[in-house]
Amino acid sequence: MMMYHSWDSQNAWLRQILSRNFLYMNRATAGASGLADDDWVWVESHHGRIRCQLKTMEGCEPHTVWTWNAVGRQRGTSGLAEDASEATAGFLLNHLISELLPASGARRFTNSDPVTGQAAWFDLRVRVRKCAPDETGIQPTFSAAKRRPDDDGSRPDVLHWTRGE
Helix, strand or coil: CCCCCHHHHCCHHHHHHCCCCCEEEEHHHHHHCCCCCCCEEEEECCCCEEEEEEEEECCCCCCCEECCCCCCCCCCCCCCCCCCHHHHCCCCHHHHCCCECCCECCECCECECCCCCCECCCCCCCEEEECCCCCCCCECCCCCCCCCCCCCCCCCCCCCCCCCC
């Protein structure tokens, strides 16, 4: 599975194949909710919300949504052009995930796997609803990051690799 984690997101070859992500949902579940391929949807958790584009598929469990995370980027970061699709169409689930579980009494618990300490993305409950017709484009968005002084902003459209000698 390409682009699963940020380890792969800087792979130039994979970026040319897939440089944006979608929220995937079971086709029947989406249809029952009035959703279809390419709809813009709000995805909301107890912690936040994002806006992204939906793709439906048979291979997704009926009450599960998934995406490749770590594809979305802030404009001007990671050595990408400001109009790179990672910044204009890619999104992150991180805005939905709290470091802490919802309050339960006086004590708050960490939202992490107890064995590995990894953020617990696998059990996040979300609500998915269709956006209004005038609501398109990813959200949230952020201002472009400040470029390094030695970065002139030029980027190739297609990367070509040659064998070094």
